[in-house]
Amino acid sequence: MSDNHDHPEHEQGHEHDHDASEPGAPAPVTAEDAGSQALSEALKSSFAIIKIVMVILVIVFLCSGIFTVSSQEVAVILRFGKPIGGGAGRLLRPGLHWSFPYPIDEIVKIPIGQIQTVTSTVGWYATLPELEAAQTEPDPGPSLNPASDGYTLTADGNIIHVRSTLQYRINDPFRYAFNFASGTNLNLFTGSSNLIQNALNNALFHTSAHYTVDKALGDRTGFKEKLLARVNQLIEEQGLGVAVETSNLDLIAPRQVKDKFKEVDAAQQDWSNARDTARGYANEIVNRAHGEASALVNAGETARNQLLQAVEAEARYLSDQLPYYNRDPKLYLQRLQIEAFQRLMTNAQVEKWFIPDRADGKSRELRLQLSREPQKPTVKEPEKTDATPMTRDVRRR
Amino acid sequence: MKQSTLSVLVGFLLVIIFGLLLFAYQVRQTEVAVVTTFGKPTNDRTAPGLYWKMPWPIQKVYKFDKRIQNFEEDKFEETFTSDKKNLLVRVYAGWRIIEPRIFLQRFANGSVQEAERTLEGLIRTEKNATVGKHPFSHFISPNENDVKLVEIEQEILKSVQERAKGNYGVEVTFLGIKKLGLPESITQKVFDRMKAERDRLVQEYKGQGESQSIIIRATADRERDGILAQGDADAMRIRGPGDAEAAKYYSVFEKAPELALYLLGLNALHEILKERSTLILDQRTPPFNLLTAKPEAPAKK
Numbered sequence: 001m002s003d004n005h006d007h008p009e010h011e012q013g014h015e016h017d018h019d020a021s022e023p024g025a026p027a028p029v030t031a032e033d034a035g036s037q038a039l040s041e042a043l044k045s046s047f048a049i050i051k052i053v054m055v056i057l058v059i060v061f062l063c064s065g066i067f068t069v070s071s072q073e074v075a076v077i078l079r080f081g082k083p084i085g086g087g088a089g090r091l092l093r094p095g096l097h098w099s100f101p102y103p104i105d106e107i108v109k110i111p112i113g114q115i116q117t118v119t120s121t122v123g124w125y126a127t128l129p130e131l132e133a134a135q136t137e138p139d140p141g142p143s144l145n146p147a148s149d150g151y152t153l154t155a156d157g158n159i160i161h162v163r164s165t166l167q168y169r170i171n172d173p174f175r176y177a178f179n180f181a182s183g184t185n186l187n188l189f190t191g192s193s194n195l196i197q198n199a200l201n202n203a204l205f206h207t208s209a210h211y212t213v214d215k216a217l218g219d220r221t222g223f224k225e226k227l228l229a230r231v232n233q234l235i236e237e238q239g240l241g242v243a244v245e246t247s248n249l250d251l252i253a254p255r256q257v258k259d260k261f262k263e264v265d266a267a268q269q270d271w272s273n274a275r276d277t278a279r280g281y282a283n284e285i286v287n288r289a290h291g292e293a294s295a296l297v298n299a300g301e302t303a304r305n306q307l308l309q310a311v312e313a314e315a316r317y318l319s320d321q322l323p324y325y326n327r328d329p330k331l332y333l334q335r336l337q338i339e340a341f342q343r344l345m346t347n348a349q350v351e352k353w354f355i356p357d358r359a360d361g362k363s364r365e366l367r368l369q370l371s372r373e374p375q376k377p378t379v380k381e382p383e384k385t386d387a388t389p390m391t392r393d394v395r396r397r
Numbered sequence: 398m399k400q401s402t403l404s405v406l407v408g409f410l411l412v413i414i415f416g417l418l419l420f421a422y423q424v425r426q427t428e429v430a431v432v433t434t435f436g437k438p439t440n441d442r443t444a445p446g447l448y449w450k451m452p453w454p455i456q457k458v459y460k461f462d463k464r465i466q467n468f469e470e471d472k473f474e475e476t477f478t479s480d481k482k483n484l485l486v487r488v489y490a491g492w493r494i495i496e497p498r499i500f501l502q503r504f505a506n507g508s509v510q511e512a513e514r515t516l517e518g519l520i521r522t523e524k525n526a527t528v529g530k531h532p533f534s535h536f537i538s539p540n541e542n543d544v545k546l547v548e549i550e551q552e553i554l555k556s557v558q559e560r561a562k563g564n565y566g567v568e569v570t571f572l573g574i575k576k577l578g579l580p581e582s583i584t585q586k587v588f589d590r591m592k593a594e595r596d597r598l599v600q601e602y603k604g605q606g607e608s609q610s611i612i613i614r615a616t617a618d619r620e621r622d623g624i625l626a627q628g629d630a631d632a633m634r635i636r637g638p639g640d641a642e643a644a645k646y647y648s649v650f651e652k653a654p655e656l657a658l659y660l661l662g663l664n665a666l667h668e669i670l671k672e673r674s675t676l677i678l679d680q681r682t683p684p685f686n687l688l689t690a691k692p693e694a695p696a697k698k
Contacts, residue, residue: 311643
């Protein structure tokens with residue numbers, strides 16, 4: 001069949017070849033015979049070529065089943081539609097592999113090395129990529145249009161804007177590729193990415209519902225953790241076959257009330273400043289009080305020691321002087337008195353007034369004008385009044 | 398002959414391939430199939446593999462994707478909670494074909510688009526019914542235990558599942574809220590309320606800041622007074638025994654009380670007159686008495 005097709009130009013010679021073979025081995029030596037013999041030679045060699053070509057074709061056919069799996073992917077062979085192997089064994093690791101050609105086997109490659117990104121589609125106000133890039137925002141209207149503006153509702157019935165981006169990789173390639181679809185084409189792998197996005201959207205609402213607006217704005221880390229917990233729970237429950245690597249979260253108060261939130265922040269700042277100042281004051285005065293108290297205690301101790309020392313010194317002096325005193329008490333005391341008087345009179349600090357008795361022996365009237373000057377330390381009146389009786393006292397003895 | 402064996406082999410192979418094309422079909426891992434015989438569904442194929450069939454026009458194979466599909470509601474419509482509050486709820490769901498025979502019969506030629514339209518209606522009905530059974534506080538409430546979003550999702554899912562499976566050959570595997578919102582006019586009211594709330598907070602912080610710092614200062618002042626009083630008391634306690642200790646030296650003074658008092662007096666005088674002071678004396682004060690006294694007086698006794 002195939003030889004006929006392959007050699008249509010030798011149609012003629014073919015007939016002759018058959019003719020030649022029929023008579024058998026003895027070959028008639030004619031010009032025609034010689035020609036047919038040459039022809040059969042040619043045919044034989046073309047058969048050989050055909051065979052070689054066919055062998056090559058078979059090899060090519062078998063080799064066409066060789067394929068590589070790159071380090072970024074795994075592959076699954078579907079034989080008659082059914083995956084070969086079971087469990088982890090059905091995933092072909094990176095390297096060279098062989099399969100029967102289509103339609104017996106079908107190779108499905110799953111890109112597991114890539115980190116994929118998905119961003120939430122609800123929860124953020126309507127904006128344009130250009131505005132976003134310029135870090136500006138469209139003017140906020142008085143209200144939010146549910147069709148275009150996204151937001152979430154907090155536990156206290158307030159509105160916040162949240163947006164989150166997840167980075168994930170496929171950790172169960174088989175589930176990811178074979179259990180989820182967004183189209184009908186087997187080789188177009190959106191896999192479960194739409195569902196991951198919706199899980200994220202869902203988690204935004206669930207998390208917001210458990211946070212008041214102040215708690216959410218004040219504890220973004222906690223919000224993010226809760227958000228991720230919900231996403232992971234959904235991924236687990238729905239068997240999406242992915243693992244979240246990183247995530248980030250934008251969380252803001254609505255632009256319509258942004259200024260009011262700033263005011264509260266400022267007030268809070270003032271409040272904490274005032275509190276810090278008060279605490280600083282408190283620390284300072286308490287510390288100082290501790291210092292003063294220990295100074296008081298020290299002073300008490302010092303006073304005690306001084307008293308003791310003074311009394312001791314006096315006692316020692318007295319017992320030293322006692323023998324001299326006992327010899328003639330009166331003389332001793334007078335000597336002391338005069339000594340003291342001398343010390344007093346030679347003391348430049350003391351102003352002395354001497355008032356002689358009147359000639360008639362009557363007592364003199366003495367008038368003192370005492371003017372107390374509060375600012376400058378001058379003559380100290382109390383001493384003066386004290387001093388005179390004292391000296392008199394001493395004298396009388 | 399070599400050539401003829403080869404031709405026979407090749408011919409045989411071609412016949413097999415041709416036969417397979419006519420009599421066999423594959424169901425892939427991701428597919429389910431239903432076979433119709435003269436237009437009547439006869440066989441469900443839910444497991445992947447190679448299957449036999451009679452050639453067209455006797456039998457015909459319909460294949461469907463059995464993977465979970467993502468379904469999202471297009472509209473974000475208002476519904477009413479049981480306490481007649483407006484709420485906008487939009488859900489998404491994952492669904493798949495599990496009974497291809499029912500699916501094929503229910504939807505013309507097994508059209509997935511038509512199935513999704515039907516599913517949308519079904520989900521909307523069940524969603525509105527379920528939301529209508531719950532008060533607003535099950536969606537939004539400051540009390541954490543009141544929020545029943547998970548339960549509401551489960552309720553909608555359950556009722557959708559019940560109706561979808563028998564009627565459409567479809568399994569809804571999960572369902573969740575995708576978007577939750579308030580009517581536009583209400584959002585404005587929410588903003589007004591938020592503003593009022595912020596104003597209140599500002600006032601609160603201001604008041605609190607003042608009162609707290611006053612309290613802190615007052616407490617500190619009291620503490621300081623306490624510490625100082627304690628210090629005073631401690632100092633007194635230290636001095637007390639000092640006085641007692643000093644008393645033991647008094648026995649020495651008792652030996653000559655006159656001398657002791659005299660010395661003490663002199664000491665006191667000395668201390669007193671250390672500073673600037675004025676002293677007024679008369680002539681009887683010794684030794685000035687020497688100035689007026691007759692010199693004979695101090696003769697021998």
